[in-house]
Structure formats: C-alpha cells, structure tokens
Amino acid sequence: MFNSLKQLLKGKKKTSKYISCEYVQHGFNVDYEDIKMCCFNCHEGGGRQILIDNYKGEMIDWNKFFKEKRKMRELNRQGIILERCKGCIFLKEREWDDEDYISYMVFNHWTQCNCKCRYCFTNEQSDYFNSRKNYNMYPVIKKLADMGKIRGGGEIGFGGGEPALLPEFEPMVNMFLDCGCDNIRVHSSGVKYSNAIERGLKEGKLTLVVSVDSGTPETYERIKRVNHFEKVWENLQKYAQAQTIDKYKAKTKYIIYPGYNDNKEEIDKWIELTLKAGIRSVVLDIEGGWYENNKYNVPDYMYDLLEYAQKRTQEENMKNVELYDRASHMIQHKEEYIKLRDNVK
Ligand code: SF4
Numbered sequence: 295m296f297n298s299l300k301q302l303l304k305g306k307k308k309t310s311k312y313i314s315c316e317y318v319q320h321g322f323n324v325d326y327e328d329i330k331m332c333c334f335n336c337h338e339g340g341g342r343q344i345l346i347d348n349y350k351g352e353m354i355d356w357n358k359f360f361k362e363k364r365k366m367r368e369l370n371r372q373g374i375i376l377e378r379c380k381g382c383i384f385l386k387e388r389e390w391d392d393e394d395y396i397s398y399m400v401f402n403h404w405t406q407c408n409c410k411c412r413y414c415f416t417n418e419q420s421d422y423f424n425s426r427k428n429y430n431m432y433p434v435i436k437k438l439a440d441m442g443k444i445r446g447g448g449e450i451g452f453g454g455g456e457p458a459l460l461p462e463f464e465p466m467v468n469m470f471l472d473c474g475c476d477n478i479r480v481h482s483s484g485v486k487y488s489n490a491i492e493r494g495l496k497e498g499k500l501t502l503v504v505s506v507d508s509g510t511p512e513t514y515e516r517i518k519r520v521n522h523f524e525k526v527w528e529n530l531q532k533y534a535q536a537q538t539i540d541k542y543k544a545k546t547k548y549i550i551y552p553g554y555n556d557n558k559e560e561i562d563k564w565i566e567l568t569l570k571a572g573i574r575s576v577v578l579d580i581e582g583g584w585y586e587n588n589k590y591n592v593p594d595y596m597y598d599l600l601e602y603a604q605k606r607t608q609e610e611n612m613k614n615v616e617l618y619d620r621a622s623h624m625i626q627h628k629e630e631y632i633k634l635r636d637n638v639k
Pocket residue numbers: 314315316317318331332333334340341342343378379382383384385
C-alpha cells in the first residue's frame with residue numbers, strides 16, 4: 295500500500311494547515327487480528343484502515359511505524375483523503391504538528407468476557423472468541439512509553455472483551471496514568487472490580503462506562519445471560535465513591551434493546567439505581583444489530599423512549615449525559631427517517 299501512496303505524493307506542495315484527523319496524525323487501534331488506524335466505521339469509506347496486518351503481539355519497530363504514519367500524514371497534507379476516511383465526521387481542517395508521538399490509542403485485542411450479552415459481536419462465534427488466546431500488549435506499549443513517545447492530551451480507549459479480565463490491564467492503565475495520559479475511557483461489564491480503574495477515577499483521568507441496560511435483575515439476566523446484577527451495582531457504588539476530583543467520570547449505560555428493555559418502567563428503575571449508586575452521568579444508545587436492520591423503519595415508541603430517557607436524566611440533574619453514535623444518529627435524522635418510513639407505508 296505504501297508504494298502507491300508514494301506515487302500519489304509526487305509533485306505535491308507541503309502545507310501545515312490541512313484536513314486530517316487525530317488518528318491519522320497520532321493514533322492507532324489494536325484489534326484482535328491486526329492494528330488499524332482507528333475503530334470508526336459508520337461513514338461512507340468504512341474507516342479502520344489497516345496499519346499492520348495479521349498482528350499477534352509481536353514487538354513493533356516503532357521507528358518504522360512512525361515512518362509509515364508520516365507517509366499517511368503527508369498524503370493528508372497534500373489534500374489527499376484516504377478512501378477509508380471518506381465521509382468521516384472526524385476529519386477537520388486545522389494546523390497539525392509534524393512530530394512522531396502517540397496520543398490516541400484504542401485497545402480491542404481480546405474477546406473474553408464475564409458476561410454473555412445477547413447483542414455482543416462475539417455471539418456469532420462464541421466458541422472461537424471465548425477460547426482464542428490473548429496476546430500481551432504491555433511490553434509493546436511499554437517500549438513506546440520508554441521511548442518517550444506517548445503523550446497526554448488525546449484519548450485512550452479500552453473495549454474488548456472485558457478489560458478487567460485482561461492480565462496486562464492493570465499495569466497498562468497505571469503506565470498511562472504515569473505517562474500523564476488524562477483521558478482514558480474504559481468500557482467494562484463492571485463484574486470484576488479493578489484497582490487501576492479506581493485509581494484513574496480518583497485522579498479524575500479515567501472515564502468508566504458500564505452498560506447495565508436494565509433496572510431489574512430479571513431484565514439484566516435476560517440480556518446478559520449471567521447473574522451478576524447485584525455485584526455490578528455494588529462495584530459501581532465503590533467506583534462512584536472513588537471519584538474525588540470529577541464526580542461525572544463513572545457512568546452507567548442503557549442500550550435500548552427492542553424486545554428486552556424497551557419500556558419506561560425499566561428506564562426509571564435504571565435511573566433510580568444509578569442515582570442510588572452515587573452516579574450522576576449516563577450514556578444512552580440503541581442496540582447496533584437492531585438499528586442496522588431498522589434504521590429506516592424505527593417505530594415512534596423508540597424515538598419516544600430515547601427522548602423520555604433524556605428528559606428523565608435532565609429532571610434528575612444528571613450531567614455529561616452522552617448519546618453514543620447510533621442514538622445520536624437516530625435523533626439527528628428523526629424527521630428525515632420518519633418521512634422515509636411513512637412514504638414507504
Ligand atoms: S478520518 Fe475517520 S476513518 Fe479516517 S482515521 Fe480518522 S477517524 Fe478513522
């Protein structure tokens with residue numbers, strides 16, 4: 295791929311203000327089969343440009359890696375947008391520095407979990423995803439840190455799988471905090487308590503998102519297919535108490551999942567438990583598989599539910615309420631999609 299990039303660059307002029315994004319400049323996404331530029335894929339180009347194919351945790355030659363990233367940056371500087379970036383909302387025109395360092399990282403390289411959510415991508419091949427061997431990223435990232443090439447000011451995300459089950463999770467989070475990274479985001483099932491998450495919350499540098507999707511043990515078990523409801527709320531209470539600097543870093547999440555938790559009573563109970571745990575910030579979303587299949591045919595009650603959940607969080611004076619991609623997309627395109635839906639009928 296990089297040879298063809300070289301040809302594209304020939305004869306183009308250098309500038310420092312141009313259209314690019316943070317991940318092209320200073321980021322990567324560690325996935326379970328390769329290293330990609332980012333983890334975004336909702337736009338026309340499809341994102342997730344592969345940087346290192348067929349990756350299994352080998353030591354990375356970071357100097358070579360930066361050399362390759364410079365070529366990508368250079369393309370953007372010349373006004374060329376990568377095919378996979380086309381239509382991405384993260385592209386923006388601004389001044390970009392020309393230094394080699396990493397500020398944006400996403401870790402998604404393991405798939406084991408202590409929940410079995412019905413909507414999880416691992417369900418399609420659960421035997422494979424639950425038995426595949428993790429590779430250890432700690433020494434690889436430690437080398438980058440030792441080279442002084444990790445900088446704060448960006449974002450570090452942990453997805454997975456369940457991060458707290460990952461053996462290198464605790465040392466990695468501690469290393470990032472020691473390196474001055476002040477914006478770490480962890481998506482956890484909340485089943486296993488993590489001291490590193492607690493430290494990040496204490497220092498106000500880590501955002502924790504736990505998707506409980508329910509306000510009753512029955513609904514929790516129907517969706518998650520495990521019986522850890524009480525344990526999760528117990529842990530959430532401890533995490534909430536750890537927040538000394540910023541009280542809005544621990545969040546509970548509710549993914550509206552038609553047929554399972556799509557009613558106001560469940561939402562009310564979830565908000566009640568969230569407040570009881572001492573948490574004042576939440577995330578709302580729509581179940582991904584359902585939304586992909588029904589985007590142009592969303593029934594009115596789903597719009598109402600999302601708006602209801604937002605209204606309830608306002609009534610309870612919750613702060614930093616976030617709508618993740620699909621929920622935000624659904625609200626933004628409500629009128630247009632309803633028109634399309636009703637015309638088809
Ligand atoms: S522009 Fe979008 S798709 Fe391209 S690397 Fe950046 S975030 Fe990813």
